Amino acid sequence: MTAHAIQLERVRLSYSGKAVIETASCTVRKNAVTAVVGPSGSGKSTLLRTLCRMNDRIPGFQVEGQVQVLGRDIYDPGINVYDLRKRVGMVFQKPCVFPKSIVENVLFGLRFHATINGKNFSERAEQALRDVFLWDEVKDRLDDPAHTLSQGQQQRLAMARTLAVDPEILLMDEPTSALDPKSSRAIEDLILSLKDKHTIVLVTHNVDQAERVAEDLICVDDKTICHKPCHPLPGEGTC
Numbered sequence: 722m723t724a725h726a727i728q729l730e731r732v733r734l735s736y737s738g739k740a741v742i743e744t745a746s747c748t749v750r751k752n753a754v755t756a757v758v759g760p761s762g763s764g765k766s767t768l769l770r771t772l773c774r775m776n777d778r779i780p781g782f783q784v785e786g787q788v789q790v791l792g793r794d795i796y797d798p799g800i801n802v803y804d805l806r807k808r809v810g811m812v813f814q815k816p817c818v819f820p821k822s823i824v825e826n827v828l829f830g831l832r833f834h835a836t837i838n839g840k841n842f843s844e845r846a847e848q849a850l851r852d853v854f855l856w857d858e859v860k861d862r863l864d865d866p867a868h869t870l871s872q873g874q875q876q877r878l879a880m881a882r883t884l885a886v887d888p889e890i891l892l893m894d895e896p897t898s899a900l901d902p903k904s905s906r907a908i909e910d911l912i913l914s915l916k917d918k919h920t921i922v923l924v925t926h927n928v929d930q931a932e933r934v935a936e937d938l939i940c941v942d943d944k945t946i947c948h949k950p951c952h953p954l955p956g957e958g959t960c
């Protein structure tokens with residue numbers, strides 16, 4: 722069995738024919754944290770969204786080459802995108818909460834993926850909220866509208882919703898950019914606690930954060946992707 726959760730071969734990602742990324746090869750190890758860094762506009766979010774087919778509906782977006790996720794080419798016509806999204810969860814830069822109560826936001830994914838046993842919904846919701854260090858703040862107001870939470874709380878709620886369905890791969894696009902330092906560190910702790918059982922790909926502009934949580938580093942720049950040591954030996958250099 723491959724030790725790679727994600728493997729790109731000769732991949733070109735483009736909008737209306739204009740390439741954003743052209744890479745000969747790129748891999749992400751299973752059950753490790755990989756940080757993705759690079760200048761603004763270099764294609765980090767495009768890359769991440771490609772890995773769970775979130776770009777499918779963008780007019781003019783095109784994927785060429787092979788995008789293997791958990792052993793399958795996810796752009797193969799036989800792929801069930803809903804199953805893929807259960808196995809590959811994504812957390813966005815802007816907190817994405819639905820116009821529902823706090824608890825319904827956590828349960829949304831569980832209800833959507835009907836194959837998940839419905840009996841344990843409330844336990845799973847509580848666990849997911851505990852995992853993102855939000856339970857104590859919301860346990861007495863679970864039925865309040867999610868939009869009454871602060872931005873940082875909404876981001877942790879969005880994470881809880883994603884984690885509740887237990888994805889094997891977690892894609893995080895600058896998940897802490899809307900959070901204060903304390904909440905950011907809490908999310909970093911969460912990432913570290915998840916990595917034994919999950920593969921995490923984390924886009925961040927924060928090099929210190931990448932050093933704290935990631936084993937592997939991918940640099941996206943000038944359309945290319947390269948792997949760099951995250952904790953370089955003296956003289957080795959990072960991006």
Ligand SMILES: Nc1ncnc2c1ncn2[C@@H]1O[C@H](COP(=O)(O)OP(=O)(O)OP(=O)(O)O)[C@@H](O)[C@H]1O
Nearest residue numbers: 736737741759760761762763764765766767768779
């Ligand atoms: N929906 C879209 N249609 C056309 N071009 C797009 C679209 N989304 C992104 N792009 C272009 O693709 C390039 C990469 O954008 P992307 O958002 O992936 O960069 P990024 O590295 O995530 O930047 P940032 O660090 O600012 O979030 C940019 O030139 C951007 O203008």
Ligand SMILES: [Mg+2]
Nearest residue numbers: 765766767894
């Ligand atoms: Mg981005």
